[in-house]
Amino acid sequence: MTTKLERNCRLLLRFYPRAYRKLRGPELVATLADSTPPNRSFPTFANTRSLATAGIRERIATSAGESPGDIRRWGAQSGSLLALGLQIGSRIPGGASTYAPAIPDPRLIVAFLALCLLSRTRSARSSIPVTLITLGVLWERIPPSERRMSGWHYPLLLFFASMSILPFVGRWTGSRRSLALPVSAVLLSYTFGTSFAVGSFMIFLLVASTLGATIDPRWSFSASYLLTVQILNVGSWLLLGRPEVSTLFVFQSLIIPCAVLLGFLACGTLGARRYVRLRST
Amino acid sequence: MREPTYFVLASLLEGPGHGYAIIQRTTELSQGRVTVAVGTLYGALDRLVNDELVRVHSEEVVDGRFRRSYELTDAGRSALTDEAARMSIAATAVLSHAAMSTPKSGKRQPSRGIKPA
Numbered sequence: 001m002t003t004k005l006e007r008n009c010r011l012l013l014r015f016y017p018r019a020y021r022k023l024r025g026p027e028l029v030a031t032l033a034d035s036t037p038p039n040r041s042f043p044t045f046a047n048t049r050s051l052a053t054a055g056i057r058e059r060i061a062t063s064a065g066e067s068p069g070d071i072r073r074w075g076a077q078s079g080s081l082l083a084l085g086l087q088i089g090s091r092i093p094g095g096a097s098t099y100a101p102a103i104p105d106p107r108l109i110v111a112f113l114a115l116c117l118l119s120r121t122r123s124a125r126s127s128i129p130v131t132l133i134t135l136g137v138l139w140e141r142i143p144p145s146e147r148r149m150s151g152w153h154y155p156l157l158l159f160f161a162s163m164s165i166l167p168f169v170g171r172w173t174g175s176r177r178s179l180a181l182p183v184s185a186v187l188l189s190y191t192f193g194t195s196f197a198v199g200s201f202m203i204f205l206l207v208a209s210t211l212g213a214t215i216d217p218r219w220s221f222s223a224s225y226l227l228t229v230q231i232l233n234v235g236s237w238l239l240l241g242r243p244e245v246s247t248l249f250v251f252q253s254l255i256i257p258c259a260v261l262l263g264f265l266a267c268g269t270l271g272a273r274r275y276v277r278l279r280s281t
Numbered sequence: 282m283r284e285p286t287y288f289v290l291a292s293l294l295e296g297p298g299h300g301y302a303i304i305q306r307t308t309e310l311s312q313g314r315v316t317v318a319v320g321t322l323y324g325a326l327d328r329l330v331n332d333e334l335v336r337v338h339s340e341e342v343v344d345g346r347f348r349r350s351y352e353l354t355d356a357g358r359s360a361l362t363d364e365a366a367r368m369s370i371a372a373t374a375v376l377s378h379a380a381m382s383t384p385k386s387g388k389r390q391p392s393r394g395i396k397p398a
Contacts, residue, residue, distance in 0.1 A: 050320030
C-alpha cells in the first residue's frame with residue numbers, strides 16, 4: 001500500500017527526467033522513505049534540496065551537454081528564441097505592444113530566415129565570420145534612402161538579426177520542447193506587450209533564483225541574452241535616433257539592465273562551473 | 282575524489298549495501314561529520330557505476346520497497362586504497378611539521394636541527 005510519504009517522495013522525483021525516474025524511481029523512493037523520520041509525511045529539507053539539485057543537474061546533463069560552453073550555448077539559443085518570439089509578437093498588427101512602428105521590410109525577414117537556414121548547413125557551422133559578412137552585405141544592399149527614412153529601425157533589426165543568428169551557428173543543444181519558448185513569447189508579447197513580457201520573465205527569474213527554485217545556469221544565460229538584446233535595442237535607439245531623454249530614463253533603461261545583466265552572467269558562469277565540477281568528481 | 286564519494290566507497294568495504302545502508306555507514310565512518318543526502322548519494326553512485334568502481338550486486342523487494350544493493354569492484358577497491366594512501370601521505374606531511382612547532386608560541390622552529398638558545 002502506498003503511504004502519503006511515498007506519494008510525496010514520488011512527487012519530488014519529478015525534478016528528474018522521465019528516463020531517470022523509470023530507471024531509478026522505485027529505488028530512490030525506498031531510500032528516501034527509509035531516510036525520513038517515522039513521524040514525517042514529507043522528506044527532510046536536506047534530502048528535498050539535494051533531490052532538486054541532482055534532478056535538475058540530471059536534466060541539464062541530458063539536454064545541454066557537459067561543458068560550460070554547451071550550457072552557455074543552450075542559454076544563448078533559448079534567449080534568442082525568446083527574443084525572436086517577443087519581437088514577432090510585438091509586430092503583429094492589433095497586438096498590445098505600443099512602440100512597434102510597423103511590420104519590418106519583408107526583404108529583411110526573408111534575409112533573416114535565409115541566414116538562419118544558412119547557419120544550419122554543415123559548411124557554415126562554426127563560421128561566425130560568414131554570418132557577419134553576410135549581414136554586412138545585407139546592410140549594404142539596403143538603399144541609403146530607406147536607411148535614412150527608417151532611422152534606427154534597420155540598425156536595430158540588424159543588431160537583432162545578428163544576435164539571434166549567432167547562437168545557431170553550430171550545434172543545436174536544446175531539446176525540442178525549447179521550441180515552445182518562441183510560441184509562448186509571441187503570445188505573451190502580443191497579448192500584454194513586449195515590455196510586460198520581458199519584465200515578467202525577468203522578475204520570475206529573479207524571484208525563482210532568490211528562492212532557490214532555479215539553479216539551472218542555462219536560464220541565467222538565457223535571461224542575460226534577452227537583456228543584451230533589449231540593451232542593444234535601447235542603446236541603438238538612443239545613439240542613432242538621438243531623442244531627447246532624461247538621465248532617469250537612461251538610468252532605468254540602460255544602467256540598471258546592465259547591472260542585472262552582469263548579475264545574470266555571473267550567476268550563469270558560476271552555476272555552469274559548479275555543475276561541471278560536480279559532474280566530474 | 283570528493284569526500285562524500287570517498288566515504289561512499291569506504292562504506293562498501295564492509296560488503297554490499299543498498300542506498301539507506303550506505304548513508305548510515307557513511308555517517309558512522311565519518312563519525313557524523315559527513316551526511317550524504319539521497320540526491321547526492323545517487324549522483325555519486327551513478328558516476329561510480331559509470332566509472333566501473335561500483336557495480337550492482339542484487340535487486341530485491343523488501344516490505345514492498347525496491348532495494349538495489351551495490352558492491353565495490355576491484356578497480357573501486359584499488360582507487361579507494363590509492364586515495365587513502367595519498368591522504369595519509371598528505372596528513373603525515375602536515376602532522377610531522379605540526380609536531381615540530383612549539384605549542385606555546387605556535388611558531389615553527391628551525392628545520393635544520395639548530396636548537397634555540
